[in-house]
Amino acid sequence: MAGLGKTTLVKTLYNHELVQYIFDFRSWTCVSQVYQKKDLLLSILSSFIDDLTYEFYEMSDHQLGEKLYRKLKGCRYLVVLDDIWDCRVWNDLKMYFPDDKTGSRVLFTSRDIDLSLHVQSARPAHVLRLRNEDESWAIFEKKVFRMGICPNGLGKYGRMINEKCKGLPLAIVIAAGLVKNNLSITWWEKISTSLHSFMVSDPRQYIDSLDLSYNHLPPHLRPCFLFLGAFPEDYEVPVTKLIWLWIAQGLVHETGSRMLEDVAEECLMDLIKRSLLMTSRIKSDNQVKTCRIHDLLRDFCLRKAEEENFLSNNYKYEYISV
Numbered sequence: 001m002a003g004l005g006k007t008t009l010v011k012t013l014y015n016h017e018l019v020q021y022i023f024d025f026r027s028w029t030c031v032s033q034v035y036q037k038k039d040l041l042l043s044i045l046s047s048f049i050d051d052l053t054y055e056f057y058e059m060s061d062h063q064l065g066e067k068l069y070r071k072l073k074g075c076r077y078l079v080v081l082d083d084i085w086d087c088r089v090w091n092d093l094k095m096y097f098p099d100d101k102t103g104s105r106v107l108f109t110s111r112d113i114d115l116s117l118h119v120q121s122a123r124p125a126h127v128l129r130l131r132n133e134d135e136s137w138a139i140f141e142k143k144v145f146r147m148g149i150c151p152n153g154l155g156k157y158g159r160m161i162n163e164k165c166k167g168l169p170l171a172i173v174i175a176a177g178l179v180k181n182n183l184s185i186t187w188w189e190k191i192s193t194s195l196h197s198f199m200v201s202d203p204r205q206y207i208d209s210l211d212l213s214y215n216h217l218p219p220h221l222r223p224c225f226l227f228l229g230a231f232p233e234d235y236e237v238p239v240t241k242l243i244w245l246w247i248a249q250g251l252v253h254e255t256g257s258r259m260l261e262d263v264a265e266e267c268l269m270d271l272i273k274r275s276l277l278m279t280s281r282i283k284s285d286n287q288v289k290t291c292r293i294h295d296l297l298r299d300f301c302l303r304k305a306e307e308e309n310f311l312s313n314n315y316k317y318e319y320i321s322v
């Protein structure tokens with residue numbers, strides 16, 4: 001199921017210091033629905049080889065696979081393939097991963113529970129469940145108050161909001177993003193009654209709830225948000241590129257004496273705070289390096305963009321060379 005927290009869990013493991021210590025090589029690749037074998041091989045190789053030369057891009061799939069095999073031979077590696085939709089991905093690649101009994105691991109995430117049966121995985125799939133009430137509340141409270149505790153007056157409405165999220169982390173963080181900027185009882189009460197239940201059985205039902213988040217965005221943030229739909233699914237968007245594209249498209253405007261870059265950066269942080277945009281990579285100075293939009297939110301952007309005729313002027317895919 002979408003938004004259950006698969007990527008979040010695996011990312012936490014992947015970045016754990018013990019995991020970093022144990023494995024000689026680690027690689028993280030987002031697969032997504034449409035994939036090219038060559039892109040996957042290049043993506044995996046780029047984690048192990050700094051600055052892939054032009055020569056690599058000229059190689060055939062098989063030559064790339066052989067390079068990968070030789071690189072990994074005898075090493076203990078961890079390769080994550082995030083968001084697999086089709087078992088052919090693994091069947092296409094498995095011959096390039098040497099099995100030297102060194103404790104290496106290839107880890108997949110997928111919305112399809114049965115995929116682990118088709119790829120003959122060494123371990124049964126770890127199936128994430130929906131969060132119970134207390135777990136959901138813990139996610140919600142942390143998202144809204146960071147380390148703090150929900151004040152008494154808001155608790156009742158917070159719990160009602162949480163109940164409508166049906167234990168789905170994605171829904172919980174979006175709802176939290178909707179209420180965290182306004183801690184008044186009137187606002188929380190309003191949201192608790194107007195939020196539609198996030199129907200976990202049918203992601204299309206999220207749309208109503210996402211509409212609520214969208215409609216409560218300040219007007220200057222809406223085009224910046226819709227623009228995110230122009231990036232391909234699961235694409236890690238470099239923040240500098242996003243900021244320049246927003247500016248080039250005329251989606252951010254100078255306010256007072258502030259520079260466009262600063263305004264754009266504030267929009268970025270605002271969308272992250274509202275959980276409409278997720279951080280992927282952080283730089284050593286704690287600034288966001290890359291960010292990502294969840295597939296469901298991306299679908300929402302595409303729909304909304306069409307509805308609001310945003311496509312015609314600002315939404316040209318050819319601008320987004322990835």
Ligand SMILES: Nc1ncnc2c1ncn2[C@@H]1O[C@H](COP(=O)(O)OP(=O)(O)OP(=O)(O)O)[C@@H](O)[C@H]1O
Pocket residue numbers: 001002003004005006007008009083110111139169170171173275278294295296
């Ligand atoms: N334990 C958690 N605590 C706080 N937030 C979480 C937790 N798990 C997931 N989230 C949040 O929920 C959202 C969805 O999570 P994530 O992207 O990991 O889901 P997913 O299962 O990988 O979804 P998909 O199937 O679409 O790839 C993210 O914004 C993430 O930050």
Ligand SMILES: [Mg+2]
Pocket residue numbers: 006007008082083109
């Ligand atoms: Mg994911």
